[in-house]
Amino acid sequence: MENPIDLYDNLFFSKELEYAIFQLKSGEVFSAKNNSLEKLEITKIVDSKNNNVRYFNYKDGKKKWGIIHISGHEIIPPIYDYISPLIADEFYKIFMGDYSWEYDDHSSDYFSEHIDTHSWNGDYFMGKLSTGQWGLVAIHGSSYTVLIAPEFSWLIMIDKKIVCCNVGGSLIKWYDGDDKKEYIQVYDGLWKVIEASKWHNRVETELGDFEEVVEKFKSEYSKQFIEEFTYTYQFIFDPQKIY
Numbered sequence: 296m297e298n299p300i301d302l303y304d305n306l307f308f309s310k311e312l313e314y315a316i317f318q319l320k321s322g323e324v325f326s327a328k329n330n331s332l333e334k335l336e337i338t339k340i341v342d343s344k345n346n347n348v349r350y351f352n353y354k355d356g357k358k359k360w361g362i363i364h365i366s367g368h369e370i371i372p373p374i375y376d377y378i379s380p381l382i383a384d385e386f387y388k389i390f391m392g393d394y395s396w397e398y399d400d401h402s403s404d405y406f407s408e409h410i411d412t413h414s415w416n417g418d419y420f421m422g423k424l425s426t427g428q429w430g431l432v433a434i435h436g437s438s439y440t441v442l443i444a445p446e447f448s449w450l451i452m453i454d455k456k457i458v459c460c461n462v463g464g465s466l467i468k469w470y471d472g473d474d475k476k477e478y479i480q481v482y483d484g485l486w487k488v489i490e491a492s493k494w495h496n497r498v499e500t501e502l503g504d505f506e507e508v509v510e511k512f513k514s515e516y517s518k519q520f521i522e523e524f525t526y527t528y529q530f531i532f533d534p535q536k537i538y
Contacts, residue, residue, distance in 0.1 A: 315327045326366065385455075421470055449464060
């Protein structure tokens with residue numbers, strides 16, 4: 296008898312909700328509940344967290360990324376050129392542009408001089424991001440909110456909805472031989488801190504060096520929030536890890 300697992304390219308199941316999304320080896324994607332099946336117009340389901348599934352479709356030869364709930368309800372339509380994995384159960388980084396990594400002499404030299412850890416298992420330069428801008432969205436149940444439009448070279452979350460944004464920098468992707476993980480490192484450009492909550496008027500610092508704008512936000516801008524809003528600024532998300 297043929298192993299039924301061999302039929303699937305990917306399968307995500309929610310025991311709590313009794314829903315599943317799966318992709319057959321043939322490429323077809325279905326949403327399932329009990330004995331009911333619905334075919335979905337999806338090219339590839341990638342991963343799932345908190346019952347939200349990242350996927351992409353090919354449109355005019357390009358990947359367009361979206362988020363669909365495991366029930367089959369679409370949360371983010373496939374309009375972005377890349378969407379990161381889920382961060383802190385609520386946030387996704389979104390990207391508009393050419394999400395390809397290419398060799399660049401200047402970036403390779405920068406990696407060798409400033410990033411390479413000379414690990415026992417070998418680090419290596421993987422490429423520089425072509426062109427494009429990053430933003431941030433938050434998931435609220437079956438809907439989402441764009442907290443920061445794709446207008447920055449890179450984003451680092453330093454606390455919930457407190458985001459340090461790079462303007463004019465470049466991104467390097469590299470492999471850490473000891474960690475056996477891929478990382479992103481930004482270099483050049485200036486930074487600003489943005490309080491990205493939709494429930495308040497957006498507050499942001501002027502452009503400056505990374506440490507400068509973080510300290511300025513802590514000492515000046517955070518005073519504009521009522522006392523119940525406290526921020527620890529402990530970099531709750533690894534700023535270099537590819538999310």
